[in-house]
Amino acid sequence: MRNPHSNGNLRKLQADGGGEATEENGFVDGVILGLDGGATSTVCVCVPFFPFGDRFPEPLPILGRAVAGCTNRNSVGETAARDSLEHVISEALVQSGSDKSDVRGVCLGVSGVNHPSDQEKIENWIRDIFPSHVKVYVQNDAIVALASGTMGKLHGCVLIAGTGCIAYGFDEDGKEARASGGGPILGDWGSGYGIAAQALTAVIRAHDGRGPQTMLTSTILKALGLSSPDELIGWTYADPSWARIAALVPQVVSCAEAGDEISDKILVDAAEDLALSVKAVVQRLGLCGEDGTASFPVVMVGGVLNANQKWDIGKEVSKRINRYFPGAQTIIPKVEPAVGAALLAMNFLSS
Numbered sequence: 001m002r003n004p005h006s007n008g009n010l011r012k013l014q015a016d017g018g019g020e021a022t023e024e025n026g027f028v029d030g031v032i033l034g035l036d037g038g039a040t041s042t043v044c045v046c047v048p049f050f051p052f053g054d055r056f057p058e059p060l061p062i063l064g065r066a067v068a069g070c071t072n073r074n075s076v077g078e079t080a081a082r083d084s085l086e087h088v089i090s091e092a093l094v095q096s097g098s099d100k101s102d103v104r105g106v107c108l109g110v111s112g113v114n115h116p117s118d119q120e121k122i123e124n125w126i127r128d129i130f131p132s133h134v135k136v137y138v139q140n141d142a143i144v145a146l147a148s149g150t151m152g153k154l155h156g157c158v159l160i161a162g163t164g165c166i167a168y169g170f171d172e173d174g175k176e177a178r179a180s181g182g183g184p185i186l187g188d189w190g191s192g193y194g195i196a197a198q199a200l201t202a203v204i205r206a207h208d209g210r211g212p213q214t215m216l217t218s219t220i221l222k223a224l225g226l227s228s229p230d231e232l233i234g235w236t237y238a239d240p241s242w243a244r245i246a247a248l249v250p251q252v253v254s255c256a257e258a259g260d261e262i263s264d265k266i267l268v269d270a271a272e273d274l275a276l277s278v279k280a281v282v283q284r285l286g287l288c289g290e291d292g293t294a295s296f297p298v299v300m301v302g303g304v305l306n307a308n309q310k311w312d313i314g315k316e317v318s319k320r321i322n323r324y325f326p327g328a329q330t331i332i333p334k335v336e337p338a339v340g341a342a343l344l345a346m347n348f349l350s351s
C-alpha cells in the first residue's frame, strides 16, 4: 500500500499509486470535503476519498484545511453565511491542489440544523457550487461530532458540552434519539452557560442574603473587573451572547478545587445532568442491550468535558455513565469534527 500519510496533495497521492484499483493498494478516487460550522468559526478539510468501505489509513491524510467565520445563518444572516461557506470550501481546495472536478462528496455539520428545510437550504447552496454528481450531506453538528469519535460510523452516543449541550445517538438500524440541547431556558444545566448561570445566581443570592456565602463572589468579580455584585446585573444583560456567560466555567472549577461547596455542588449537578442526558438517549435506543451490559461508544466533545483539570467534569460524567452502563466506552475524539464530517461522507458514499 502506498504511504498516504504525507502532506502531499491529491495529484501526488494518485501518482504514488498506479495499477489496478483494489482495496489493498489504497486506491484514491478524488477528494472529500468535510465541514464543521460552529458558532464562532467554520473549518473545512479536504481529504482523499478511499472508496472501499471503512478501510482507510489512520491518521487520514489532510490535503487541505481552511478556516472561516461563522456560517450559522441564524446568527450572521444568509448572505454572510453563504459567502463564508463558499470561501472556506474554495480555500481548502486550493490548499489541497485539487479542483471542483476532483470532489466526490461534501458533508457539512452545522449547528442549529434540525429541520429538513434547514438542510435543504444549505444543500442547495452547496449544489450550486459543484457539478450535479457530487453528493452533498448536511447534518446537525452533533452527528458529525459522533463520527469524529467513531471514525465515521453512526452508532452509539455523543455528548457535547461547550457553550450549550446535547446528547445524540444512533442504534445499528439508524434509529436516532436526542436529549437536552433546548438551550438555557429549557434546562441545559450541564452546558457551559448552565454552569455559569448557576454560579452568577449563587453570587446574587449570597449578596441578597437569600443563599450562603461563596468564594464565587470574589473570584467572578475579579475575573470581570467589577467591584460589587450589584454591578453584575448590568454586566449580565449588557450583551446577549451565551458564550460570554459560559466563559466563566473555569472560575467555577477553580473555586470548587479550592474547596468551595457551592461551586462543587454546581459541578456535581452539571455532571449528573449530562450523564442523565446520555442515559436517556441510550435507554431510548436500547444501546445497552436487554441486560444493560452491551458495549457501545459514548463520544465526549466540548470545552466543559475535555479541560483535564483537577476537578474534571468529563471524568465525573464518565464515572456516572459507567455506573449506569458498565459496557459504555467513553471516547475523546482524536480528529476534529470537520474530519468526522469527511469520514461520514466517505462511509455514506461507500455503502
Ligand SMILES: Nc1ncnc2c1ncn2[C@@H]1O[C@H](COP(=O)(O)OP(=O)(O)OP(=O)(O)O)[C@@H](O)[C@H]1O
Pocket (backbone or CB within 6 Å): 038, 039, 111, 160, 161, 162, 163, 164, 165, 191, 192, 193, 243, 246, 247, 248, 249, 250, 253, 301, 302, 303, 304, 305, 307, 309
Ligand atoms: N479549563 C476549563 N475548564 C472547564 N470549562 C472550560 C475550560 N476552558 C473552557 N471551558 C468552557 O468550555 C466552554 C466552551 O467550549 P467549546 O469551545 O467546546 O464550546 P463552543 O464551541 O463555544 O460551544 P458549542 O459546542 O455549544 O457550540 C465554555 O463554557 C468554557 O467556559
